[in-house]
Amino acid sequence: MMAVPRYWREIPARYNLIGKRCKICGNIYFPPRSICPVCRRKSVGQMEDYKLKGTGVVESYTVIHVPPPHFEGEEPYIMALIKLDEGTYVTGQIVECDEKEVHIGMRVRATFRKIMEDGEKGAIYYGYKFVKEE
Amino acid sequence: MREVAVIGIGMTKFGELWDKSFRDLVAEAGIKAIMDAGIEGKDIDAMYIGGMSSGGFVEQEHVAPLAIEVAGLEDFHIPATRVEGACASGGIAMRQGYMAIASGIHDIVLVGGAEKMTDVVGTEATNVLASAADREWEAFFGMTFPGLYALMARYHMHKYGTTQEQLASVAVKNHYNGSMNPNAQFNRKISIEDVLSSPMVADPLHLLDCSPITDGAAAAILAPLDIAKKYTDKIVKVLASTQASDTISLHNRKRFDALPAAIHAARQAYKMAGVEPKDIDVAEVHDCFTIAEIMAIEDLGFFEKGEGGKATEDGLTAIDGELPVNTSGGLKAKGHPVGATGVAQVNEIVMQLRGEAGKRQVKDAEIGLTHNVGGSGGTAVVHILGVI
Numbered sequence: 001m002m003a004v005p006r007y008w009r010e011i012p013a014r015y016n017l018i019g020k021r022c023k024i025c026g027n028i029y030f031p032p033r034s035i036c037p038v039c040r041r042k043s044v045g046q047m048e049d050y051k052l053k054g055t056g057v058v059e060s061y062t063v064i065h066v067p068p069p070h071f072e073g074e075e076p077y078i079m080a081l082i083k084l085d086e087g088t089y090v091t092g093q094i095v096e097c098d099e100k101e102v103h104i105g106m107r108v109r110a111t112f113r114k115i116m117e118d119g120e121k122g123a124i125y126y127g128y129k130f131v132k133e134e
Numbered sequence: 135m136r137e138v139a140v141i142g143i144g145m146t147k148f149g150e151l152w153d154k155s156f157r158d159l160v161a162e163a164g165i166k167a168i169m170d171a172g173i174e175g176k177d178i179d180a181m182y183i184g185g186m187s188s189g190g191f192v193e194q195e196h197v198a199p200l201a202i203e204v205a206g207l208e209d210f211h212i213p214a215t216r217v218e219g220a221c222a223s224g225g226i227a228m229r230q231g232y233m234a235i236a237s238g239i240h241d242i243v244l245v246g247g248a249e250k251m252t253d254v255v256g257t258e259a260t261n262v263l264a265s266a267a268d269r270e271w272e273a274f275f276g277m278t279f280p281g282l283y284a285l286m287a288r289y290h291m292h293k294y295g296t297t298q299e300q301l302a303s304v305a306v307k308n309h310y311n312g313s314m315n316p317n318a319q320f321n322r323k324i325s326i327e328d329v330l331s332s333p334m335v336a337d338p339l340h341l342l343d344c345s346p347i348t349d350g351a352a353a354a355i356l357a358p359l360d361i362a363k364k365y366t367d368k369i370v371k372v373l374a375s376t377q378a379s380d381t382i383s384l385h386n387r388k389r390f391d392a393l394p395a396a397i398h399a400a401r402q403a404y405k406m407a408g409v410e411p412k413d414i415d416v417a418e419v420h421d422c423f424t425i426a427e428i429m430a431i432e433d434l435g436f437f438e439k440g441e442g443g444k445a446t447e448d449g450l451t452a453i454d455g456e457l458p459v460n461t462s463g464g465l466k467a468k469g470h471p472v473g474a475t476g477v478a479q480v481n482e483i484v485m486q487l488r489g490e491a492g493k494r495q496v497k498d499a500e501i502g503l504t505h506n507v508g509g510s511g512g513t514a515v516v517h518i519l520g521v522i
Contacts, residue, residue: 010270031271031383060292060390062284063337064276068264069257071276076334079277081285081385089385091272099337104292115275127275 014127021050054110142171142355148469163351184223184247185473190262220266224476225506225515248351268383284336300443302329312463319469348469373407382512393511411435418479
């Protein structure tokens, strides 16, 4: 079990997809980065919060049949590498989608869901999962 | 910079070794290497040991001095350092030893790697391994290690037409090679059908596309080339030692059909050794999953990008093929005690170059390469070894 602040401090990004935009080059980063790998030292102090739309396209996907401890009982579930429309990539679960239906190139959008429970006495953690975009 | 030689090797059998502790494994591999080199413990100037997570697997950190202690060498107060780079920890230990000698700081260096993975139960081993991925942005959301390589496999299949049968052919070849290696975890041969009918782990990767959970340790003794002859006649020269890094998350990479860190380390290694991919006679590559070997033989320049699956299916990487890959059985069949793997790869190449590989000997092997990867590609270490 982990102390709650470890998860609490990531809430802006995981609940609302708040990433970072480099004011120097305009590149958008999600998950958030504190230094832009293009502008490097020039970007220090120049990374502003940027809310992503949460829409994107499946670049690759897998169906997890052997899950990690906190996800036992949920298998099989789809995990995907998603290219967000802002150009940055993210790893996330795709829900409400049959595994026969998911495909590379499929449009998806982020939705707010429960991710896991940290044991019986631990906190419940939330974040983004993706659904097929209608 | 001084030239460096490998003058001794040693490893334990790999497998589920219920009767052996972490300490037993470390001591056995180290002593075997010391005896193979013809040195004495007091000759050792420094020791580097690679381990991914002794804390996670056996609740023991600070394992470098522990390794010295189990070898009975504590009275020499040898500087002992543990290095970590996930599954590339062993390769990094090898490179640290190389640099310590090349720089002139130390003469005789013991490098090793060890992992005792079967003392934890259930899914805990998987959980410890997942810490080589990005815990906050991959594992937190339910991603697993096989899952990350499955994403790369699906991408490669979509882009180049790589097939499940081609993935399976990596496992079939490596199990065949492993059947001739007495130190391998698996000595049984398997068929394409066995792979495709094994349970799904992370689609499209089946159980037999994945390397196993393994206990084991490996070691090597390094020395300056100019004094190596004082100890032994079985000398193999280190022609290149390189290492590169990349993002630990897959989603932050520039490409998903290759490991850019491996490409980078390989290019530097060929330059350092003054050789080309076609000069390599035998290679041990990091086949933690079947797709990883296909990407490795492309990233190392042995085959064009996208051609690795077909090359394997056509037998070009078999022991009697154009470029034998993973003659030891690879991580797939020899086993993958993560921290030990990089040094075990060096063990196999040294055996091949000395002509001691028995039934799996590659004829006239003179230059060999090792390719050791950490995580999904955040670290890559390449060594090129040659006969003198």
